[in-house]
Amino acid sequence: MGNFAANEGLSIFVILVWLGINAFLFVHFYMAFLVDRFYYTRVILGHALSWARAPAACLNFNCMLILLPVCRNLLSFLRGSIQCCSRTAARQLDRNITFHKLVAYMIAFHTAVHIIAHLFNFERFMDAQLEANSSSLPHVLSLIGNKDNESFLNPIRSNETNPTIVMFTTVAGLTGVVITLALILIITSSMEVIRRSYFEVFWFTHHLFIVFFIGLVLHGIGRIVRGQSFDSLKHHDPIKCHSQFEEWGNDPSCPEPKFAGNPPMTWKWVVGPMFLFLCERLVRFHRSQQKVVITKVVMHPSKTLELQMKKKGFKMEVGQYIFMQCPSISQLEWHPFTLTSAPEEDHFSVHIRIVGDWTQALYSACGGDKTGVQDAWELPKMAVDGPFGTASEDVFRYEVVMLVGAGIGVTPFASILKSVWYKHVQQNTNVFTKKIYFYWLCPETQAFEWFADLLQSLERQMTEKHMRDFLSYNIYLTRWKDAEAAHLRVQYEAENDPITGLKQKTLYGKPNWDNEFNTIATSHPGCKVGVFLCGPQALGKSLEKQCHSQSQGGTEFIFNKENF
Amino acid sequence: MGKIEWAMWANEQALASGLIYLTGGIVGVAGQLKGWEYAAFGIAAGVFVCLLEYPRSKRAKGTNYERTGQYCFTVCVKAFGPLTSNYYVRAFLHAALCVPGGFMLATVLGCVCLGMASLIYLSAAIHGEHWQPIMPKSEPAKSVTQSIKHPPQNPPPRPPAEMRRKRAEDLESAAYVNPLPVTANE
Numbered sequence: 001m002g003n004f005a006a007n008e009g010l011s012i013f014v015i016l017v018w019l020g021i022n023a024f025l026f027v028h029f030y031m032a033f034l035v036d037r038f039y040y041t042r043v044i045l046g047h048a049l050s051w052a053r054a055p056a057a058c059l060n061f062n063c064m065l066i067l068l069p070v071c072r073n074l075l076s077f078l079r080g081s082i083q084c085c086s087r088t089a090a091r092q093l094d095r096n097i098t099f100h101k102l103v104a105y106m107i108a109f110h111t112a113v114h115i116i117a118h119l120f121n122f123e124r125f126m127d128a129q130l131e132a133n134s135s136s137l138p139h140v141l142s143l144i145g146n147k148d149n150e151s152f153l154n155p156i157r158s159n160e161t162n163p164t165i166v167m168f169t170t171v172a173g174l175t176g177v178v179i180t181l182a183l184i185l186i187i188t189s190s191m192e193v194i195r196r197s198y199f200e201v202f203w204f205t206h207h208l209f210i211v212f213f214i215g216l217v218l219h220g221i222g223r224i225v226r227g228q229s230f231d232s233l234k235h236h237d238p239i240k241c242h243s244q245f246e247e248w249g250n251d252p253s254c255p256e257p258k259f260a261g262n263p264p265m266t267w268k269w270v271v272g273p274m275f276l277f278l279c280e281r282l283v284r285f286h287r288s289q290q291k292v293v294i295t296k297v298v299m300h301p302s303k304t305l306e307l308q309m310k311k312k313g314f315k316m317e318v319g320q321y322i323f324m325q326c327p328s329i330s331q332l333e334w335h336p337f338t339l340t341s342a343p344e345e346d347h348f349s350v351h352i353r354i355v356g357d358w359t360q361a362l363y364s365a366c367g368g369d370k371t372g373v374q375d376a377w378e379l380p381k382m383a384v385d386g387p388f389g390t391a392s393e394d395v396f397r398y399e400v401v402m403l404v405g406a407g408i409g410v411t412p413f414a415s416i417l418k419s420v421w422y423k424h425v426q427q428n429t430n431v432f433t434k435k436i437y438f439y440w441l442c443p444e445t446q447a448f449e450w451f452a453d454l455l456q457s458l459e460r461q462m463t464e465k466h467m468r469d470f471l472s473y474n475i476y477l478t479r480w481k482d483a484e485a486a487h488l489r490v491q492y493e494a495e496n497d498p499i500t501g502l503k504q505k506t507l508y509g510k511p512n513w514d515n516e517f518n519t520i521a522t523s524h525p526g527c528k529v530g531v532f533l534c535g536p537q538a539l540g541k542s543l544e545k546q547c548h549s550q551s552q553g554g555t556e557f558i559f560n561k562e563n564f
Numbered sequence: 565m566g567k568i569e570w571a572m573w574a575n576e577q578a579l580a581s582g583l584i585y586l587t588g589g590i591v592g593v594a595g596q597l598k599g600w601e602y603a604a605f606g607i608a609a610g611v612f613v614c615l616l617e618y619p620r621s622k623r624a625k626g627t628n629y630e631r632t633g634q635y636c637f638t639v640c641v642k643a644f645g646p647l648t649s650n651y652y653v654r655a656f657l658h659a660a661l662c663v664p665g666g667f668m669l670a671t672v673l674g675c676v677c678l679g680m681a682s683l684i685y686l687s688a689a690i691h692g693e694h695w696q697p698i699m700p701k702s703e704p705a706k707s708v709t710q711s712i713k714h715p716p717q718n719p720p721p722r723p724p725a726e727m728r729r730k731r732a733e734d735l736e737s738a739a740y741v742n743p744l745p746v747t748a749n750e
Binding site: 115120126162163181184185187189191193194197 | 572577588623666
């Protein structure tokens with residue numbers, strides 16, 4: 001429990017504030033429709049009116065919020081400015097996608113409540129219109145509006161229709177169906193299975209949010225929620241006059257009530273975030289128009305493609321990521337990749353694993369299938385958006401750091417280690433970080449090749465500068481074949497590891513995290529240890545648990561997770 | 565857009581639609597709204613669609629993520645053979661099921677969502693996809709003979725017998741125990 005507050009405190013606070021605002025808006029707007037102004041509306045609808053208006057207010061609030069977490073340029077900017085004040089607050093911005101999903105679930109929930117309440121509203125309006133009984137108040141109220149110059153209360157104006165037809169012939173009803181359908185399509189295509197397997201379906205369907213927001217803003221222009229006008233309230237008090245509805249107009253103290261519709265409010269809530277999001281897209285577009293030159297292409301054995309690029313004015317921090325687009329492959333697809341170069345280098349690079357259509361097409365476009373030299377002008381034109389901040393930026397703000405990468409998840413740490421090398425060895429600047437523990441979990445040996453080169457050169461440099469202790473790295477091979485195992489047993493006594501060629505031996509199986517955390521905690525009492533992970537969720541959960549439970553001698557483990 | 569299996573999205577959409585149809589139906593019947601007979605149909609149709617769509621199909625390429633406890637549903641759906649594995653049939657079925665929902669306000673949303681699912685299934689069918697059951701993998705019987713490597717042909721090299729024999733003055737360091745007591749050479 002010790003580290004729970006440090007790790008999760010701010011997140012829980014933000015969620016509680018958000019839930020609190022939702023609850024407040026719900027109750028406030030529920031009560032707002034229990035006033036006299038809506039007395040006659042409630043005569044027909046009962047409390048279903050409030051049950052529809054309260055979630056509507058919450059929907060306004062949540063639709064305002066939902067666009068904000070996905071403005072990544074804005075968030076990057078905020079992150080940069082907050083970072084100088086508070087590391088914890090800056091980390092909170094990493095959880096933007098989680099918050100986006102939570103707000104989406106809340107929108108879905110409130111939509112359901114709103115729709116169910118309106119089903120009853122439509123039913124009751126219809127019933128009021130159908131009653132052919134002039135001694136029933138609801139029916140009398142529904143008749144108001146049939147004469148010229150009268151404003152109506154009941155939006156259903158005829159008794160020869162039915163709720164379904166009414167729905168399709170009112171702006172509110174039609175936009176309601178359209179935006180709910182858009183919402184459901186967005187949600188079903190965002191299910192984890194679809195998102196992970198066919199990102200394009202998710203991405204393109206998600207753009208239905210444009211339809212959603214347009215429909216949302218238009219939803220209220222019909223002014224279908226009606227109450228007594230303020231002017232009418234002065235002359236006609238519903239509490240006094242409702243029982244004398246047969247005398248309205250004849251009795252001077254109770255003239256015919258007049259009604260007016262509520263003006264649309266949603267646009268006031270969402271126009272700000274829509275504008276911010278528009279700015280975000282413009283910024284992304286502008287950035288993508290800047291010229292990017294591919295300076296070097298390297299094909300690594302484990303179906304990994306390395307691209308080294310240059311772009312005017314490009315500045316990065318360690319472990320950031322960029323979005324890349326290749327117009328010759330697809331005009332609309334942008335894919336995220338972690339930067340594997342250090343900020344101190346004169347170019348920036350990414351290592352791309354070839355797994356899907358787009359990466360395969362990129363491989364062919366960069367001449368992967370051709371043998372011989374590829375001319376520079378034959379390389380495809382690229383567009384780059386970014387870089388965007390991630391947790392790895394914080395690495396150098398901790399005195400002791402644990403870096404855990406699984407498989408291809410090691411890429412952000414490649415950037416960090418290179419930067420470490422440049423800072424300590426070439427520039428000799430005083431770096432706050434005193435010790436790095438690096439863990440790489442890998443299922444196959446081939447993936448080592450490009451990263452092993454980096455580790456080898458680091459090892460060499462550190463030995464020369466008598467700094468062997470700065471970086472302690474552990475490579476875990478989690479899967480191996482029998483034949484390989486036999487070879488490894490024989491090579492046990494060799495000085496360099498037979499797989500990586502490094503002095504540090506490769507370990508087999510999975511690390512014992514209890515031991516690792518214990519050792520680090522005892523070696524660095526009273527320190528804040530940053531734990532950085534780029535890997536699968538299961539590993540993240542077990543590391544997070546370790547961070548929360550392991551706290552000896554005041555050592556605090558703070559967990560940071562990469563996510564795309 | 566590459567090798568997308570439309571059926572996967574159609575399945576998610578259809579399952580969601582089934583739930584929405586069902587919920588609309590329940591509200592319609594419980595609230596005794598006009599046209600509640602259509603709502604009752606909506607409940608039945610919603611339940612049927614959910615049961616049909618719950619088991620995920622086996623993918624042509626890639627890992628399969630089963631839904632919790634879907635095996636018994638897989639067996640039931642598999643039993644109908646081409647009626648359930650052919651996506652043209654499913655598209656038509658969903659289109660037919662959704663029509664009555666359009667007559668009553670509570671089930672209209674279920675109707676349009678199911679209609680969308682039907683269209684996506686139609687797209688899947690046109691792309692030649694079909695439903696395949698995910699059957700649990702039967703473990704192959706571990707062949708015992710594989711793990712036994714070739715036994716060695718020659719005995720291991722050993723030092724001569726004098727070196728191997730237990731020495732009287734140093735009984736403790738010997739590697740074996742004699743059944744008879746050891747005495748020094750006469």
